[in-house]
Amino acid sequence: MTIIYEEQAAEHIHGICLKTGPPRLVGVELEWLVRDAHDPALPVPAERIRDAVAAFVPAPRPPSASGPPSASGLPSNDSPGVLPSGAFLTAEPGGQLELSSQPADSLADCVRATTADLAALRATLGAADLELAGIGLDPLRPPRRILNLPRYSAMEGFFDRGGPWGRQMMCTTASVQVCLDAGDDSDGYLGYRWRWHLLHAIGPVLVAAFANSPLRGGRPTGWQSSRQQVWAHMDPGRTRPPRLNGDRLNGDRLNGDRLNGAPSEGHLGDPRAAWVEYVLDAQVMCVREPDSDDWSAPPGLTLRDWVRGRPRDNHASNGGTRLRAPTTDDLAYHVSTLFPPVRPHGHLELRMIDAQPGDGWIVPLAVTSALLGDERASAAAMAAADRLWAGHGPAGEWSRATGRLAGPRAESGTEAGAENPWPRAARLGPADPAIARASRECFAAARAALDKMDAHAEITTAVDAFIERYVSKDRCPADDLLEQTE
Secondary structure, eight states, X not given: OOBXXXXXXXXXXXXXXXXXXXXXXXXXXXXXXXXXXSOTTSOOOHHHHHHHTGGGOXXXXXXXXXXXXXTXXXXXXXXXXXXXXXXXXXXXXXXXXXXXXXXXXXHHHHHHHHHHHHHHHHHHHHTTTEEEEOOSBOSSOOOOOOOOOHHHHHHHHHHXXXXXXXXXXXXXXXXXXXXXXXXXXXXXXXXXXXXXXHHHHTXXXXXXXXXXXXXXXXEEOSOSBHHHHHHHTSOHHHHSOOOOOSOXXXXXXXXXXXXXXXBOSOOOOOHHHHHHHHHHHSBOOBOOOTTOSOOBOOTTOBHHHHHHSHHXXXXXXXXXXXOOOOBHXXXXXXXXXXXXXXXEEBEEEEEEEEOOSTTTTHHHHHHXXXXXXXXXXXXXXXXXHHHHHTTSSSTTOOOTTTOOOOOTTOOTTHHHHTSOHHHHHHHHGGGSHHHHHHHHHHHHHHHHHHHHTTOOHHHHHHHHHHHHHTGGGTOOHHHHHHHHHX
């Protein structure tokens, strides 16, 4: 482990955050609530989940720098379960299970492998009278942490300083996380700069279209995605998008009359530079100490502070133990505690999509893959997003200046229309006319691209059914849950 200082930290972050090359690989990470099959309001003990998934979990590894093994025996990042395709299985703090696929060479390969893995996982859980629930936020059960690791104890303490939202995120939320190659070094639609900006610009469309968490404690929250409500109230330095660091991408800069629809040359900004600043300015959540169960960091300590060294001395002078110097491993660990809507992990990881019921995860995976993989679809999606973002600053950003939340009773009128598209999408979903229009345009572009990609019938059938049930009617899966409570 190499001790690092500010310049080396910036260079390291810049060098690894986005790996460039022709975009080819696709993956998905699926988080699920785990519930009793007969009574979804019952808490599920860690031991019950552990026993149900034991067939997929190898013997625990010896303690490492990541921390001691979980006393619960649940699969963790340090000792994950392995599903039939080689996908990893891990547990989240509240007992949620996460399936992380292996990178696949095609959308069809990813869907095929993940569908088989889920069938195996559902079968073993079903034998234990447990079920996977694809909902963005637990509609019935309060937060209850069952994974006892130093990382999560430190995380809990960090978030508790900001209210109840952190515990809800840790223990009651679930998502669909689409993983796509960053792209090449061009300024075209396959370039990482364009793909970074496009994903941020259409992020609110994805939030709204797949919103699936309108309940907490069995009652409506007033948000179609209460999962995003949780994120909206947490530490903005680790949950909101970074400054996009470039000119606003305007649909006017696309030649809509050309068949290729490629973005024109222009200032797309430098996503790597934006990410470097974001990582350095984020507060440190955990300081790993392999011989201690206390990994909490001094309040207010940013990574930039830590790598500069002075706050380590200040902490000691105020009665604390002098912090050790940070290493490259600490840097990687710090990045793993940042949760923006699009996180660069070499590839691009989309984190804004609520968990979907059943095999509904196929739809966001297919739609995002199509919008980034086809030139015309990419241009059409950016043009739709640009209209949505008009008057709200750079497309995809949620700054403190433009990121105010509308009042809880705001409808899709003047107050709601003035709200930044990120929280507006989470509150109103496709009931907001501007978001609904952008959603219909993006889904139409994606559907046409899937035909050009010769997508398998299983995939196009799922997308068609979603468009018919939700997009064409300005609805989202949250509406189904709300109707069940009436």
